[in-house]
Amino acid sequence: MKVGSLRYLPSTEHAWQRETDIVIIGAGAAGLSAALDVSRRGHRVIVLSKGSLRGGSTLLAQGGLAAVMDNGDSQDSHAYDTLIAAAGLADEVAVRELVAAAPGAVRYLVELGARFDNGPLGLEGGHSHRRIVHAGGDAIGTELHRVLREAVLNSDVEIMENTAAIDALTNSSGDVVGIIAGRISHTNDPALDVGVIAARAVVIATGGFGQAFSSSTNPAEATGDGLALAARAGAEITNVEFVQFHPTVLYIPGQRGRSPLITEAIRGAGARIVDTEGTPVMEGRHPRGDLAPRDVVSCAMFQRMHSPSDSLTHLWLDARAIGELRLEKEFPTTVGLCRLAGVDPASELIPIAPSAHYACGGVRADLDGNSSIRGLYAIGEAASTGVHGANRLASNSLTEALISGRRLARQLDVALSSRSGPLAPADFVDPASGRGVDASARETLATKMSTHVGVVRERSGLESILDTLESAPNSPAAALDLATLEATNLHTVSLMAAYAASLREESRGCHRRSDFPAASDRWARSIPLQVFEGEIVAQVEAVVGA
Numbered sequence: 001m002k003v004g005s006l007r008y009l010p011s012t013e014h015a016w017q018r019e020t021d022i023v024i025i026g027a028g029a030a031g032l033s034a035a036l037d038v039s040r041r042g043h044r045v046i047v048l049s050k051g052s053l054r055g056g057s058t059l060l061a062q063g064g065l066a067a068v069m070d071n072g073d074s075q076d077s078h079a080y081d082t083l084i085a086a087a088g089l090a091d092e093v094a095v096r097e098l099v100a101a102a103p104g105a106v107r108y109l110v111e112l113g114a115r116f117d118n119g120p121l122g123l124e125g126g127h128s129h130r131r132i133v134h135a136g137g138d139a140i141g142t143e144l145h146r147v148l149r150e151a152v153l154n155s156d157v158e159i160m161e162n163t164a165a166i167d168a169l170t171n172s173s174g175d176v177v178g179i180i181a182g183r184i185s186h187t188n189d190p191a192l193d194v195g196v197i198a199a200r201a202v203v204i205a206t207g208g209f210g211q212a213f214s215s216s217t218n219p220a221e222a223t224g225d226g227l228a229l230a231a232r233a234g235a236e237i238t239n240v241e242f243v244q245f246h247p248t249v250l251y252i253p254g255q256r257g258r259s260p261l262i263t264e265a266i267r268g269a270g271a272r273i274v275d276t277e278g279t280p281v282m283e284g285r286h287p288r289g290d291l292a293p294r295d296v297v298s299c300a301m302f303q304r305m306h307s308p309s310d311s312l313t314h315l316w317l318d319a320r321a322i323g324e325l326r327l328e329k330e331f332p333t334t335v336g337l338c339r340l341a342g343v344d345p346a347s348e349l350i351p352i353a354p355s356a357h358y359a360c361g362g363v364r365a366d367l368d369g370n371s372s373i374r375g376l377y378a379i380g381e382a383a384s385t386g387v388h389g390a391n392r393l394a395s396n397s398l399t400e401a402l403i404s405g406r407r408l409a410r411q412l413d414v415a416l417s418s419r420s421g422p423l424a425p426a427d428f429v430d431p432a433s434g435r436g437v438d439a440s441a442r443e444t445l446a447t448k449m450s451t452h453v454g455v456v457r458e459r460s461g462l463e464s465i466l467d468t469l470e471s472a473p474n475s476p477a478a479a480l481d482l483a484t485l486e487a488t489n490l491h492t493v494s495l496m497a498a499y500a501a502s503l504r505e506e507s508r509g510c511h512r513r514s515d516f517p518a519a520s521d522r523w524a525r526s527i528p529l530q531v532f533e534g535e536i537v538a539q540v541e542a543v544v545g546a
C-alpha cells in the first residue's frame, strides 16, 4: 500500500534566542512531574505550554490512578491485567516496573498535598480488583494537576505559556540540541513569534492526538505536535495504529472536536450499555460484560450500531439504577457534563458513542524517557514505552506519566552532570522545510480518520484516507501560524496511524480490521516507523521476517 510523503513546516526567521539545561514541551502530569524533579536537583528547566498552564488531558481525567493499594490485591494481578489488555504487545519488564512503582506514585502525590477519596477503591474495565484511586469522586485530573502545578509554580521552573514547540534543532551528528518555538500572539497577527531555545535535553510531553479524529475526549491542543516533531527529527515512532476508543463518550448531534467523557467508573458502579430496545449490548460478549477491556466494549458497540439491519449514530448508557444521591456524590463531574448537555443521568438514558481517547503508541522510548535519538526524550501519552502495547488498561496512563516523568528526571540528573554545556547556535542544522498543510483540510481529514481509522478498519477505507492525506492542500500562509502548525502535525500523525493500520493485517487490541478479524502471530510485534528523506518508512521486513 502506498504511503504519502511527510509534509514539512514553512521555514522561519528566529527573532529571539534562549538557552537552558532542559526544555520540556508540555505541562501535563508527565511534563510537570519531570520539571519539578529536575529543578529540585538544581538544573535549569523551561516548560512550554501551548495554551495556558491549565491545558492538556491531565486536567480532564475523571477515572483515577491505577495502583495496588490493598492486601487483597497484588502486583502480579495488576501486571496480568495490563498484559492481557495489551494483547501480546506489551513489554513485560516495563509493565512490572510500572506496577511496582505505582503505589509510590500515589504516595508522592499525597506528599505534594493531594487529597484522595477515602471510600473504597474504584473498579474499571479490564481490572480484576478494585485498584483505582479517586479524587473528588470523578475529578482525579483536577486534583493531580493542582498539586503538581502549585509545586512547580513554587519552584525555580520557568513556564512559558502560550508557546508552541515547532521543530527540534539538531547538530550535524543528528543529536537534538534544542527546539524552535513560537509564541502565540493574541493580537490580529496570526504569525507565530518564532525563536530558538538551545538545551542539553529536549523532553516531549505533549500528550496525545485525539484531534486527528472528528470526535474525541481530548482537548483542543491534542494535535500530536510532539510526535510529529520527533518524527521530523528522525526518531522512531511505534504503535500509532493503536488508538483507544473510549466506549462511553456523550453523543451530542453535530458536535466535533472534544466531547465529554462519561467515566468508565460509572459502569464500575453498575451502569450498563443498552441499545434502543433496552437490550444490554455486552450481554454474552465477554465474561466481564460492561467492564470488559475498552477495545472489546467499543467493538461490540460498533457492531451493534452498524448491524445489517441498523445504522445507529449512538447507543445508550443506563445509569439510573445507581440513584441520584450516589451519582451526584461519586460522579459530580460526569453528572454536570450530562446536565449541561440537557441529559439527567438520574432519570434518563445517556446517549453515548465510542470516540478517540488515548494514543497507545507514540515516540518509542523506555520508561526513563530515552528515545532513539540522543538529546531527545519522550514521556507520558506522547511516548510508547511498551507498557500499553496494543491497548492501554484503564487508569494506567496517569500512573505511567508520573513514573516516567520522575524516572527521566533521575536519569537526566546523572546524564547532564557529565555532558558539556549547550552548543553554540552556529552548530544548529536548519530543519527541512516545506509549505505545511492548509488548516482548511482539518475537518475532512478528521471525518475520514474517524470513518476509516476508527473502531473497525478495512483495506479500501485505509487506501481512501491515505489518498486523501496525499492530496491534502498546502498552506497558503507565508509565515508560520498556529493553524498551519497544528494542521501539518495532524496530517503527519494521521499518515503514520493510517499507514501502520494498513500494514497490520490482523485484529489485535484496539486495532480491528474487518478484513482480517483474527490476531496473527506474524504481526505479534510493534511496527517501527521512521522518516528517511521525507518518506515514512516502516521496518516491516524485520517484523514479518522474524
Ligand code: FAD
Pocket: 025, 026, 027, 028, 029, 030, 031, 048, 049, 050, 051, 053, 055, 056, 057, 058, 059, 060, 061, 062, 063, 064, 065, 066, 140, 163, 164, 165, 166, 205, 206, 207, 208, 217, 218, 219, 221, 222, 223, 225, 226, 261, 357, 358, 379, 380, 381, 382, 394, 395, 396, 397, 398, 399, 401
Ligand atoms: P497532557 O496532560 O495531555 O499534557 C500535554 C501538554 O502538552 C499540555 O500542556 C499541552 O498544552 C502541551 N502541548 C501540546 N503540544 C504542544 C506544543 N506544540 N508546544 C507546547 N506545548 C504543547 N488516564 C488515567 O490514567 N486515568 C483517568 O482517569 C483518565 N481519564 C481521562 C479522561 C479524559 C477526558 C481524557 C482526555 C484522558 C484521560 N486519561 C486518563 C488519559 C490521561 O489523562 C492522559 O493520558 C494523561 O493525562 C497524559 O498526560 P501527559 O502529561 O502525557 O499529557
Ligand code: SIN
Pocket: 061, 062, 063, 064, 262, 263, 264, 265, 358, 393, 394, 395, 396, 397
Ligand atoms: C475513564 O474515567 O473512563 C477514563 C479512564 C482512563 O482513560 O484511564
